[in-house]
Amino acid sequence: MAQLSDDCFALGGPMRSVDEAVALIVAQLSPVDGAERVALGEADGRVLVQDLVARLSLPPFTNSAVDGYAVRGEDLPAGEALPFEVASRTQAGMSAGAPVPPGKAVRIFTGAPMPPDADTVFMQEDVTVDEEGRAVLPAGLKRGANVRPAGEDIPEGRPILPAGRRLRPQDVAVAAAQGLTELEVRRRVRVAVFSNGDEIVEPGRARGASQLYDSNRFMLAAMLRRIGCLVTDLGILPDDAGAIAGILEQGAARHDLILTSGGVSTGDADYVKAAIDQVGSMVFWRMAIKPGRPVAMGVIKGCPFIGLPGNPVASFVTFAHVARPAIFALAGAEWRRPVGAQVRAAFSYRKKSGRREYVRASLRAGEDGLLEAVKFPREGAGLLSSLIDTDGLVELSEDITTIEPGRMVEFMTYSSLL
Ligand code: AMP
Ligand code: MG
Numbered sequence: 185m186a187q188l189s190d191d192c193f194a195l196g197g198p199m200r201s202v203d204e205a206v207a208l209i210v211a212q213l214s215p216v217d218g219a220e221r222v223a224l225g226e227a228d229g230r231v232l233v234q235d236l237v238a239r240l241s242l243p244p245f246t247n248s249a250v251d252g253y254a255v256r257g258e259d260l261p262a263g264e265a266l267p268f269e270v271a272s273r274t275q276a277g278m279s280a281g282a283p284v285p286p287g288k289a290v291r292i293f294t295g296a297p298m299p300p301d302a303d304t305v306f307m308q309e310d311v312t313v314d315e316e317g318r319a320v321l322p323a324g325l326k327r328g329a330n331v332r333p334a335g336e337d338i339p340e341g342r343p344i345l346p347a348g349r350r351l352r353p354q355d356v357a358v359a360a361a362q363g364l365t366e367l368e369v370r371r372r373v374r375v376a377v378f379s380n381g382d383e384i385v386e387p388g389r390a391r392g393a394s395q396l397y398d399s400n401r402f403m404l405a406a407m408l409r410r411i412g413c414l415v416t417d418l419g420i421l422p423d424d425a426g427a428i429a430g431i432l433e434q435g436a437a438r439h440d441l442i443l444t445s446g447g448v449s450t451g452d453a454d455y456v457k458a459a460i461d462q463v464g465s466m467v468f469w470r471m472a473i474k475p476g477r478p479v480a481m482g483v484i485k486g487c488p489f490i491g492l493p494g495n496p497v498a499s500f501v502t503f504a505h506v507a508r509p510a511i512f513a514l515a516g517a518e519w520r521r522p523v524g525a526q527v528r529a530a531f532s533y534r535k536k537s538g539r540r541e542y543v544r545a546s547l548r549a550g551e552d553g554l555l556e557a558v559k560f561p562r563e564g565a566g567l568l569s570s571l572i573d574t575d576g577l578v579e580l581s582e583d584i585t586t587i588e589p590g591r592m593v594e595f596m597t598y599s600s601l602l
Contacts, residue, residue: 188212188488190465193481199470201582202540203521206509209469209481213488215516216440218371227356229412230369231517236345240362241335245280246298250330253289253311253319254302257327267318274299289319298331305330348518350412370516375408376435377401378418380428380447380456381494386420399568400445400499404492407503408443410602411511421456428459436464436487440514443507446494448480456491460484466491472539472582475565476502488514495565501542501577504601522601524579524594531559533587535580542577544570545595557595577601 192212200208219233248254255268268289274281276295283300284290290299298305304327312320338344344358345351351367359367379401387397398420405415418435421428435442448456448466457480460466466482466489475498480491490507492499504522512519528550535541545557557578560570576597580587587593 187486188483189486190483192483193469193488194465194467195469199472202471202473202505205469205471205479206506209506209510210513210519213510213513216371216373216514219368220371221366221368223366224356224360224364227351227359227367227369228353230351230367230372231412231515232345232347232349232351232355233368233370233516235343235347236359236362236367238338238340238342238344238362241340242338242358242361243332243334243336246334247276247332248292248294248296248298248305248330249332250305250307251293252308252330253306253321254284254292254299255289255304255306255321256284256286256301257303259287260304260325260327261321261323263323265320265322267314267316267320269318272299289321291319303328303331346518348516350512350515350517372412372414373441373511373514374416374439375413375441375443375511376416376418376439377405377408377443378431379420380423380444381420382423384420384446400492400494400496403496403500404443404445404503407508407602408511411508412515413511423455425455425458425462428455429462432459432484432489433463436484436489439487441511442484442487442489443492444490445492445499448491456480460489464489471502471506473502473505474535474539474541476506479506493565496568497544497565497571500571504577505542508601522596524576524596524600525555526592527555527557527578527595529559529578529587529591529593530556530589531587532589533559533580535585537585538582540582541580543580544574545576545578546574547576547595555595557593571598574598 270291271285271288272281273291274296275293280297281299284302290302292305306321306325310322314320345355349355379398383395384398385391385395408415421431457466460482464482464484466480468478469481470478477493479502482489492502509519544560547555548558550556560574576595579594579596
């Protein structure tokens with residue numbers, strides 16, 4: 185498991201920008217050690233350990249890009265169309281066969297290897313066949329047309345995938361095209377998740393009049409699994425610092441991260457903080473982000489701890505923008521700040537400068553076809569409906585103070601954040 189010193193997050197101090205806080209957190213975390221070889225069918229979403237370099241050129245042999253007629257470049261009709269006798273025929277999967285004789289053509293199909301000496305293919309749509317069965321090839325085609333030279337896609341020796349790539353379906357495809365059957369990937373990051381608070385109950389159990397069902401834990405576990413983590417569900421821990429401390433200590437020994445939401449804000453009945461102080465240490469990181477209150481960062485016996493705010497929307501936003509990059513660092517995965525699309529604001533908004541805000545919004549096409557972001561009508565950080573009824577978040581950077589309808593803003597879809 186990760187070995188961090190108790191004070192590695194004890195940076196305290198002034199309010200930090202999200203980017204600065206994330207950079208500081210990520211700098212403290214190193215990738216989990218341990219790798220495994222997985223079959224390509226299991227590789228999607230896993231993190232590549234080493235650079236993948238092409239050991240085979242793609243395409244591996246020069247072939248036709250179209251169905252048509254292959255000829256030698258020196259025979260190309262210059263001024264007018266010319267009839268060519270068809271010497272032979274070749275299809276995908278067949279061997280390249282004999283060289284194309286001077287002045288003749290070879291009937292060829294997409295993916296078939298180019299016959300020796302041929303370097304140009306006429307598309308069958310551009311060719312007519314005369315009464316004698318000859319292919320009448322038009323003038324004006326460029327030498328080399330409609331041919332896919334060996335290695336034009338990826339030459340042997342070219343780096344294809346970087347270490348740290350979270351594999352996507354197209355990445356798995358390129359590994360398969362190289363003839364590989366397995367890839368070496370990092371072991372999955374193990375994360376323990378719990379909730380805390382006397383007002384929180386387990387779905388399915390009896391609920392007191394002033395209690396609500398735990399929703400965050402299920403959201404966080406789902407978000408963790410989407411990014412490839414192995415999740416241990418520690419349930420809802422009681423308001424008993426001693427009991428929490430014991431569970432956290434055990435959890436820390438077997439996980440790469442402990443993640444929670446709620447019960448760790450500065451004003452709370454501080455059972456979680458007290459528990460962590462018994463077995464490790466914890467500090468509040470004041471980040472200039474809304475929705476989102478301070479995020480608790482801690483270390484328990486070398487294992488990092490992240491405590492997100494309890495309000496579901498604050499939990500969601502701080503997971504996406506703070507916890508997720510931290511988990512990528514543990515996973516050994518490259519992380520880039522999500523980039524949104526520029527869309528037109530269909531709302532007005534005022535905010536404090538110096539703070540980054542995320543506005544829940546839906547997309548619609550404006551009258552001119554340009555996409556517009558429509559703000560969810562209410563703002564509470566506790567409104568689950570605001571996450572359900574919208575398509576994503578408009579990111580308003582620190583320097584912005586007002587938004588008027590019509591201004592271009594950066595929109596991030598939920599799927600780009602999950
Ligand atoms: P806290 O961060 O503990 O002050 O919690 C802020 C708000 O989030 C309170 O209204 C809590 O009841 C609520 N909350 C805390 N934990 C959860 C949870 N696991 N699921 C849903 N709501 C929660
Ligand atoms: Mg609470």
